[in-house]
Amino acid sequence: MEGEEFDRLLKISRIKLDEKEKQSIKRDIENILEYFDSVNKFDESKNKLAFHSVEINGEPRKDEVEKFEDRDELLSNTKTYRGFVVGPKI
Amino acid sequence: MSSYIHEFESKVKPKDYYDKVYEELSKVNSRLNAFNVIIKPEQDGVPLSIKDNICVKGVESTASSKILRGYIPPFNATVVDRIFKTKRFSFLGKTNMDEFGFGSFGINCSKPARNPLDEDRVAGGSSSGAAIATALLKYHVAIAESTGGSISSPAAFCGVIGFTPTYSVISRYGLIDYANSLDKIGVMARSADDIRIMLDITKGKDPRDPTSTNTKITDLHHKKLVVIDELLDKVDDKIMSQFNMFIDKLKGLGYTVENISLKEIELSIPAYYLIAMAEASTNLAKFTGFKYGFKAEDFSKPYNDFFTEAREEFGTEAKRRIILGTFIRSASVRDKYYSKSLIIRGELIDRLSKILKDAFIISPTMPILPPKISEADSMSPVQNYAADILTIPANLCGLPHISFPYSYSGSLPLSAQIVGSQFNDYGVISFASEWEKNFKYKFKYNIGEI
Numbered sequence: 001m002e003g004e005e006f007d008r009l010l011k012i013s014r015i016k017l018d019e020k021e022k023q024s025i026k027r028d029i030e031n032i033l034e035y036f037d038s039v040n041k042f043d044e045s046k047n048k049l050a051f052h053s054v055e056i057n058g059e060p061r062k063d064e065v066e067k068f069e070d071r072d073e074l075l076s077n078t079k080t081y082r083g084f085v086v087g088p089k090i
Numbered sequence: 091m092s093s094y095i096h097e098f099e100s101k102v103k104p105k106d107y108y109d110k111v112y113e114e115l116s117k118v119n120s121r122l123n124a125f126n127v128i129i130k131p132e133q134d135g136v137p138l139s140i141k142d143n144i145c146v147k148g149v150e151s152t153a154s155s156k157i158l159r160g161y162i163p164p165f166n167a168t169v170v171d172r173i174f175k176t177k178r179f180s181f182l183g184k185t186n187m188d189e190f191g192f193g194s195f196g197i198n199c200s201k202p203a204r205n206p207l208d209e210d211r212v213a214g215g216s217s218s219g220a221a222i223a224t225a226l227l228k229y230h231v232a233i234a235e236s237t238g239g240s241i242s243s244p245a246a247f248c249g250v251i252g253f254t255p256t257y258s259v260i261s262r263y264g265l266i267d268y269a270n271s272l273d274k275i276g277v278m279a280r281s282a283d284d285i286r287i288m289l290d291i292t293k294g295k296d297p298r299d300p301t302s303t304n305t306k307i308t309d310l311h312h313k314k315l316v317v318i319d320e321l322l323d324k325v326d327d328k329i330m331s332q333f334n335m336f337i338d339k340l341k342g343l344g345y346t347v348e349n350i351s352l353k354e355i356e357l358s359i360p361a362y363y364l365i366a367m368a369e370a371s372t373n374l375a376k377f378t379g380f381k382y383g384f385k386a387e388d389f390s391k392p393y394n395d396f397f398t399e400a401r402e403e404f405g406t407e408a409k410r411r412i413i414l415g416t417f418i419r420s421a422s423v424r425d426k427y428y429s430k431s432l433i434i435r436g437e438l439i440d441r442l443s444k445i446l447k448d449a450f451i452i453s454p455t456m457p458i459l460p461p462k463i464s465e466a467d468s469m470s471p472v473q474n475y476a477a478d479i480l481t482i483p484a485n486l487c488g489l490p491h492i493s494f495p496y497s498y499s500g501s502l503p504l505s506a507q508i509v510g511s512q513f514n515d516y517g518v519i520s521f522a523s524e525w526e527k528n529f530k531y532k533f534k535y536n537i538g539e540i
Contacts, residue, residue: 013371013416014398015409025410028471032414035472036360039430047436049429052271052301053257053488054512061297073164077382087380088389088396 001030093283098136098229099178101540108180111137111538115182115226118537121209123186123201124222126154131180137230137538138179139223142187144233144275145264146170152383153266154199155189157403161383167264168296169233169275176291182230185219190370191237191268192216192407194477195466196244199405202463205247207501207534211460214244217278221248224278228536231288232278237268238362239481241276242493242507246455249495249503249531251522252278253285256512257488258303260289261296269369270301272362272485280531282492282522289515309516311524314449315340317349320356324479325457332504333454336496340452343528347452350445358438358483361431363475364418365486368428371415374408377401410471439487446489446511450521453480455493455505480507490515494522495531503532 001009006026010017017025068074079086104110112130119125126142127150140146143153145163147170152158166174173179188198196203196218203218205211206225213222217234221244224232234241236254245252254276262273277288295304317337322330337347379386379400386400404412418427445451457480461469469477484491490510495503510518 009413009417013413014394014401015404015413016398016402017409021406021409025406025413028410029414029417031470031472032363032410032475033417035475036364036427039357039360039364039434040426042354042357042430042434042437047433047440049432050436050439051432053435053439053486054303054305056258056301056303058300060300070164076164077161078380079385085381086389087378088386088391088393090393 001026001033092281093287094229094280095136095178095231095284095287103134103540107538107540111227114537118226118535122204122206122222124203124219124226125183126150126152126186126219128183129181131182133177133180135178135180137182137227138173138233139182139185139220139230140170140233141217141220141235142184143191143235143266143268144170145266146181146184149184151184151266153190154187155404155408156200156384157377157400158266158383163264165264168261168298169292170264172292173233179231185217185223185232185234187218188216189405189408190266190374191235191240192370192411194239194243194474195461197463197466198407204463205460207249207503208460210462212247212463212466214247214456214460216240218244220278221245221250221252224248224250224280225533226535226537228280228533228539230538231284233275234278235265235273235275236485237272237366238485239478241278242455242481242491243478245278245493246503246505247460249505249533250278250280251282251285252276252493253289253519254485254491255289255293255515256490258301258305259307259513259515260292261299261302263296263298267373269366270373271369272366274485274488280533282494282519282526285492286516286519286523289519305513307516308514309520310510310514311517311520312449313345315345315347315452316445316449317347317452318352318355319349320352321453321480321483324476325454326459328499329454329457329459329504332497332499333506336506348449352441354434354438354441355483357434358486359475359479361434362482362486364427364431365435367411367415368418369415371412371419374404374412435486438483442483442487442489443511446509450518451509453507455480455507459499459502484509488512490518492518492522494525496525496529498532501534
């Protein structure tokens with residue numbers, strides 16, 4: 001993986017690394033991808049993509065509004081302002 | 091031993107029983123790092139620990155990650171609710187683990203776990219704390235979780251029984267996800283009968299987890315055992331000679347053993363890691379720095395900068411997996427890596443299911459004895475991933491499996507793993523129950539003995 005390509009990957013991954021970490025993780029990733037390339041030796045299957053290992057009905061539960069008993073507790077893991085969650089600018 | 095749960099429930103406990111357990115456990119924990127949080131129980135039940143990536147209402151749940159420090163779930167995971175409803179258990183605390191489950195040795199976290207049988211060695215991972223707690227406490231069950239071997243590996247290294255159910259049998263609601271299509275909540279205990287009790291309590295469809303199922307669980311006992319030769323290629327010679335003696339013992343107990351070749355099994359490691367990393371990189375995107383745990387302070391920053399800053403809290407292995415997962419999902423290589431891995435999973439499920447129709451697959455649980463912490467620290471990521479060769483196929487294919495000790499090398503246990511067909515969960519537990527009739531497990535600690 002070229003340096004520029006790796007920098008672009010870091011940007012879209014939203015991961016910031018210092019120079020030392022960057023060199024070591026880049027080297028690791030190259031080795032891991034070389035190892036992962038072995039999956040391409042396999043091309044004789046007619047199988048479909050197995051998104052799950054068992055047959056899943058996948059039917060979602062009914063979309064019903066439920067009252068959460070303790071609203072304050074639910075929001076206790078966030079910073080709030082007048083009952084709204086405070087977040088960064090979009 | 092049939093059931094420590096039943097034995098505990100039939101005994102009269104001294105008044106200060108839990109005070110003593112709490113005191114002794116806290117002391118040992120300061121060396122071994124089994125628990126992230128220890129709680130002095132209030133009820134008079136069987137001590138229960140829960141892995142730190144499973145939510146317990148009102149108790150800090152961090153998955154051993156700095157990015158989740160301070161996160162207090164306002165709800166219980168379904169598995170926790172089901173156990174608490176029985177009123178038979180006393181919650182003892184949250185157990186340590188590799189951050190988000192990213193590791194096989196229990197060292198990818200701020201407080202590396204130590205093996206109670208040899209404190210210079212790893213305890214296995216990622217459910218390191220669950221295995222240590224089970225090895226320490228005479229009466230106790232641990233709720234753990236496995237994605238690629240996170241129950242079997244530490245159970246084997248610490249000499250306890252580790253059970254991973256068929257994917258979908260135990261609800262994942264309230265689990266801090268690593269990889270949704272691979273994560274399975276399971277159990278560790280000191281006897282197979284205790285594992286059966288916990289499966290009875292926790293199994294079944296949950297409306298809050300659309301991937302959970304109500305499929306009937308079977309208890310098929312097979313007398314045929316299959317050994318896959320390619321799985322044994324990487325096993326340490328010392329372990330192999332002991333494993334061969336174990337196989338001879340099983341033959342003496344009436345089992346037949348057949349060796350087969352399945353070359354494609356070696357692809358299960360890269361296929362597993364490709365799927366796991368792709369899924370992990372999306373799951374970890376919810377830790378934005380303002381909703382759970384760690385809070386970045388400067389809200390004036392643009393969103394992407396704020397988000398990037400929050401993600402500096404992840405450990406090195408988590409960062410590595412986010413970067414790789416993001417790459418694997420990119421349009422230019424998705425078919426080459428991710429889609430190919432899903433096809434390999436389908437193919438392996440077909441092939442293993444045929445083998446498992448009238449047999450169990452047997453192997454050692456781990457290819458090596460627990461390495462020293464310093465040795466594990468210096469292993470490369472590829473060496474780390476390769477150590478999972480024996481536990482990954484069953485996990486990738488959602489097959490139930492159980493790990494249990496069959497011998498000892500000095501103070502260290504040697505464990506084997508039995509894999510069954512999908513939904514033959516009781517079958518693999520029964521195999522371990524049968525084995526326990528012929529073999530006495532050794533435990534160095536018996537905290538809470540009455």
